[in-house]
Amino acid sequence: MDDHIAPRRVVILGGGFAGLFAVRALRRAPVAVTLVDRNAHHLFQPLLYQCASGILSSGQITQPLRAVLRRHGNVRCLLATATGVDVYARVVHAERADGTSVSLPYDELIVGIGVKQSYFGHNEFAQHAPGMKTLDDALAVRRKIYCAFEMAESVTERRAVVKVGRFHASGVLGVADLAVHPHRVPHRLPEPVRGTAQLGGGLRLRLPT
Incomplete structure (x- = not known):
């Protein structure tokens, strides 16, 4: 048996x-x-x-x-x-x-398949505030940030504006990281101001030299 x-x-x-x-x-x-x-x-x-x-x-x-x-x-x-x-x-x-x-x-x-970002009934925000739930989302945002720095490096003005994102907490945290670790930005930005990050709602964060 x-x-x-x-x-x-x-x-x-x-x-x-x-x-x-x-x-x-x-x-x-x-x-x-x-x-x-x-x-x-x-x-x-x-x-x-x-x-x-x-x-x-x-x-x-x-x-x-x-x-x-x-x-x-x-x-x-x-x-x-x-x-x-x-x-x-x-x-x-x-x-x-x-x-x-x-x-x-x-x-x-x-x-346990996870969740999607919610725009609380305002799906029109999606085109201005991309999600941050997957690795592909993060890499897409990185490409935009590096593209913005690439463009800022080529301008002649002392002040370069880097638009990171609107209505997105991760965008704010990412910019804070760049402000704390400016040496990790592999671009030569106009001196003496490294750049200004536009967060949304008229708020800007200046990246230190």
């Missing part, structure tokens, strides 16, 4: 903070965990603004999920995007990086 009992199958959607906390809580449980995320890395979101301002590189705020969970013997990581959940059949449908489909049967499902 076979007395082997198969472990319960747990599928976790999302490799963010919620997903990792769930994995660690199940570390010693008699379960088989499948962690599904469309990225191969865990992103430390609180430092996105420092990546956007160029203070930190993208590699300093991300870490491969497999490296984070290498000591969790009951976990496997799957690089895929969840496309649907059949709650009656208890199956997650996902699409892998190569475009193939995969079905993941589960006994327990944990969903």
Whole structure:
């Protein structure tokens, strides 16, 4: 008589903070965990603004999920995007990086796929205040900042205005980083004033020499 009992199958959607906390809580449980995320890395979101301002590189705020969970013997990581959940059949449908489909049967499902930025009913703000939730968002803001510094470097006026963003807390923090660490800006801006960052609502922050 076979007395082997198969472990319960747990599928976790999302490799963010919620997903990792769930994995660690199940570390010693008699379960088989499948962690599904469309990225191969865990992103430390609180430092996105420092990546956007160029203070930190993208590699300093991300870490491969497999490296984070290498000591969790009951976990496997799957690089895929969840496309649907059949709650009656208890199956997650996902699409892998190569475009193939995969079905993941589960006994327990944990969903921690994160959130999107909210404009509180004013979606027209989106074109002026881009989101800061993903690494792509941060790199897009960085490109705009570096483009602004590139243009400022080419002007002859003593005062260069760098427009960073409007109505966005991360934009303010990013500019504060640049003010504290002006030596990290790889551009030769007009002297003696390094530049002025326009934050929104008429507020400007002067970057020191």
